[in-house]
Amino acid sequence: MKSATGTAETGAIQLAFTDFKEITKARLAISVVFSAVAGYLLGASEIRAVPLLLLVLGGYCMVGASNAYNQVIERSLDKRMHRTRHRPIPSGRMRVSTAMAIAIVMTLAGVALLYQLNPRTAFFGALSIFLYTCVYTPLKTVTPLAVFVGAIPGAIPFMLGWVAATDNFGIEPGTLFMIQFFWQFPHFWALGWMLDEDYRRGGFKMLPTGKKDTGTVVQIIMYTIWMIVISIIPVFGITGRLSLSVPAAVLIFLMGLVMLWFALRLYELRDRQSARSLMLSSVTYITLMQIVYVVDSFI
Incomplete structure (x- = not known):
């Protein structure tokens, strides 16, 4: 008992x-x-x-x-x-x-x-x-x-x-904010594409145009490009104490291109699997990008 x-x-x-x-x-x-x-x-x-x-x-x-x-x-x-x-x-x-x-x-x-x-x-x-x-x-x-x-x-x-x-809040944390801010859009819109039918059951409006169309994918691509650009801005020495070496910037740029490739793949195929691949690549990107920033700062 x-x-x-x-x-x-x-x-x-x-x-x-x-x-x-x-x-x-x-x-x-x-x-x-x-x-x-x-x-x-x-x-x-x-x-x-x-x-x-x-x-x-x-x-x-x-x-x-x-x-x-x-x-x-x-x-x-x-x-x-x-x-x-x-x-x-x-x-x-x-x-x-x-x-x-x-x-x-x-x-x-x-x-x-x-x-x-x-x-x-x-x-x-x-x-x-x-x-x-x-x-x-x-x-x-x-x-x-x-x-x-x-x-x-x-x-x-x-x-x-x-x-x-x-x-302190200055250009350094402001830059970190902008990197993750622009990353949010391809990440969440890829998720929204994957789960569009389920979101509709709940009444949620998650895609920028309201549907899985060319406009949505184009915005995903544009925000991915902006994310890549902002992620490597510290290499130019204009973000105060927040810096990035050239090799680290190149590595982050290449990782961004991988994510951009998945976004372009979604534009081409317009299917759930492509959206899922983009979502997973975005999670991988943000994690590895932050690791590269940290490791680069200690080298």
Whole structure:
């Protein structure tokens, strides 16, 4: 009997942990924290464990809170879509009040942790929650321009790391922001192309023209080109302390061309598989680009 009870308790704990990861979108949150850490390593004159830990924990809390608020707001829409109907709230595994409690606690904890670094970091973290929750989320069912709004909080983490390390906002974090800002568009529009039918079930307007057409792909290509250009701007020595060696710039340029090739492939084929390939290449690009920046700064 005790063994059965213990097994049931263990199962309940595991399910609660799984639901917590899902309500905070753990994989997405970790990727966002990775961007913030990369920005910190670029900006820090010396790497200290405590500030880095505060950034990691505070960053996860801020992203997790945004995702929890999002799932509370969109719970009725999530029920309509195949990819989201099994989330904790629409499936009935988690109450709305529980999700809200998680979101509020993580908001307060995140702001408090980031404030320990400096007030600017806490401000930008709080701003990202506000824009994602109060502006981007409601706009998703109203206009495709929601993606432009969502690109702002989506681009903050890379910049946030630099601000956390330096307590300064200037051309360096501004450049990091712009790199990730322009990256958002081909990434999310590729995802929107892949999931267009499902998004329509939820009433979301994610593609710039509202449909999978030439206009959408052309915009994907143009934003990819801008992303590549901005990613290598530091090689010209005009972005303050943020610099990039010629070999690193060439490597990033070549990686950008790979992503551009997938965008051109989508233009040619207009199918779901091409959109998926572009989306995956965009994730690979942003990760490797940040690694190249960090490694280059230490060489």
